[in-house]
Amino acid sequence: MAAKGYKAAARRTLEHAPEVREAVTRATLHFDRNRERAYGEVEAEAWRDWAAATKRHTLSRLDRYLLEAERNLTAPGTEVHWAEDAKDAQRILQELVERYGVRRVVKGKSMLSEELGVNEHLERLGVEVFETDLGEYIIQLAGEPPSHIVGPAIHKGLEEIRALFHERLGTPPDASPETLAAVARRVLREAFLTADMGISGANFVVAETGTVVLVENEGNIRLTTSTPRVHVVFVGIEKLLPRARDLEVFLQLLARAATGQKIGTFVSLINGPRREGEPDGPEHLHVIFVDNGRTSVLADREMHEALSCIRCGACLNACPVYRQTGGHAYGQVYSGPIGIVLTPGLKDPRLAEDLGYACSLCTACADVCPVRIPLPKQILTWRVRSTKHAPATERLAFEGYAEVMTRPRFYRLSSKLLRLTAPLTGAPWLPVLGAWAAGHGALEPSPKSFREIWEEELDGA
């Protein structure tokens, strides 16, 4: 993997955009501390066990719950669609755009819509798109993808946002954050009132009641889903919960894991389009269930747990690797630990050859995931699967290493050689340390190995 992928992008970010590291570290530490406090206020361990079990159960009977959800969604007049991949989803969306004569779309933050290339497709159709989450609006102005599942613009510092707004919206170069937000709100309010279609994702869909559940802090999603006459929901097939009462824990756990809040500021429970006599809500509600690689993850015995993900972003916030570069370096929709695990499964296993090593296996993510996805274990599994394509030098190095380490005499000899040659060559028979030494200057071995000390001084003492 030369000059491509995570490796090169991460290097570039650190070298040329050090402010990203600063902004991302600050934001993620803040989120992570809030999460830790919020977990501490409740029986988080028990909640997580229960949430993990509920999600695993749901996934094990996904077909049944999907059919149940479809029935209960359809009953009050919601139209349900099934999309196998991004093309399919785009085609369905295009039909809806044409059916309703849509010119303008407002969107609530949805990672799935990033996966599907919704904005690009709408623009190709000549439809104007407004991202309405403030962070998402910022990166839309900047022409960038989100760099974090929950905080799409966390890589941007205030200065950068000021400059962007100054250039694109004509705000004063030293505008306060409040002024910037007010200006964005003015633009977006106008968009809400004139849009023909609102597009959102969904945090959960309750099978038992056919309820689409959305959690947010800004109120933009509520407007997106209730003001335009058509509301389209893109939702991954894994987002189901069996029963309405499951929400009690999931809503709280999601908020605590994501931002340390007790619950999201706005929780919308949507049951069908506007009914006779109701003052607001869309005339037409469409739910598009999307596979886009999910069924192959589900069929993968070592990876299927990753579909339990509720996209809280806690694993990104806890990840010391993510903190150095933010999400763009991964070059994919999903970044951080869950991105490493999901992306090769959703798209192409060979992506793991690069992404699988964007991890120090520190296991901090496993400690925080609200649904106990074994992320480090799965990342390592991707590495194991990738080694058959590893560069020959690497394979040989590890073979040689194992050879030395399973022949004690050979090991002793190497140990002596190390002391004679280390200043020049590092420790070539320790493949990891040998190459590593290059980044740190020569490694200095102890003057005598422990073995020598043992023989001279400790043995029989």
Added chain:
Amino acid sequence: MRVCFFVTCLADQFFAEAAADAVRLLRALGVEVSFPRAQTCCGQPAFNAGHWDEARRMAAHTQDVFAGCEYVVLPSGSCTTMLRAYTPRLFEGDRHRYDAALDLAGRSYELVEFLVRVLNTESVGRGLTGRRLAYHHGCHVSRELGIKEEPVRLLEAAGAKVVPWEADQECCGFGGVFSVKNAPVSLAMADRKLDTLPEVDALTSADGACLLHLAGRAKKRGLAVPVRHVASLLWEAHRGG
């Protein structure tokens, strides 16, 4: 009590004196220590890199070497985690080796853990009085094995002050093959540790690889960060009172 000492390949080569201090300390506390000569490496570097065939060969070798030992004590948190939490995974398809892995897991202890949990040591001596230390918690030993308080308790019982450090539980950035494949990120992680490190007499840890990584980076940046393996500090604590 009889203990087999597993020095681990990294400590054998790079923390030899600290490993010797571990043996001296164990003996001073009345433990009989032997050193099975055929030992080499637990296989962790290959395991973490995804080269599991090679890791299996080394893990099997290690099982054979320590087959007869009542206890196995290691001056390395991450190698202990390899034996305790990871090796069984390597042998999921091999009943005999899998059982042997669980058996070895049940007998293996990180040095400080052994002192505190098996020997019930509350203090090894007071020889660190007045010393200001920063303790780096190795990721695997603290998160997978849950050993967090023990080393801090022993160091403080020796009179040292373990200074609060906001990044004490964050990964140092080494991560074996990670530090080679993504060196700039690995070094940025070390920088985060070093940039938050309080003023101390020594930075210590039960994990030599982390210390090498941090010390190497500090040296490259021209920072004076004295690094001591926890085994050496505890031996010093014992000798000094």
